[in-house]
């Protein structure tokens with residue numbers, strides 16, 4: 803079950819300048835930053851709020867580390883802006899399988915490593931009305947207790 807917006811991925815040319823914009827304009831601070839070589843990104847996670855299933859919601863600022871990466875190609879074509887949205891789930895394997903059964907292309911056979919040791923997969927934007935969509939199970943995420951609301 804998809805329980806939250808885990809993050810909104812924003813592609814940018816200059817990560818440090820974009821981080822500074824979000825800090826100076828809104829007061830958002832960097833919660834975590836890393837380089838993900840497999841995905842070809844340098845990224846900063848700005849935490850917006852925590853959630854009751856053990857996850858949280860973030861803005862994810864993404865600067866490509868190489869031109870032929872997904873974000874590099876997208877930036878060259880579109881310029882800066884919202885690159886993808888990510889829904890949080892306690893069970894990315896089950897939710898990816900359920901979405902695949904509905905005819906949506908899931909881009910990975912098995913979830914891969916995402917930010918902060920999360921497990922992630924992507925759905926093809928052409929099957930999602932133009933929105934590149936990610937499913938994420940955060941490290942430490944747990945199935946939500948019905949009494950958690």
Ligand code: MC0
Nearest residue numbers: 811838841872873875876885909916917924927932933934
């Ligand atoms: C491409 N398209 C998009 C799009 N990227 N549409 C909406 N949003 C996007 N972000 C569209 C293009 O405009 C094009 O449409 C068509 O999809 C094919 O795109 P392409 O430029 O030819 O590129 P492909 O086909 O080589 O790759 C597209 C694909 C790829 C979505 C399969 O970007 C991919 O595998 N993405 C998943 C991985 C990813 O994005 N990683 C970066 C974030 P037209 O109409 O022109 O044919 S990593 C991340 O976020 C991690 C660190 C995390 O969250 O923890």
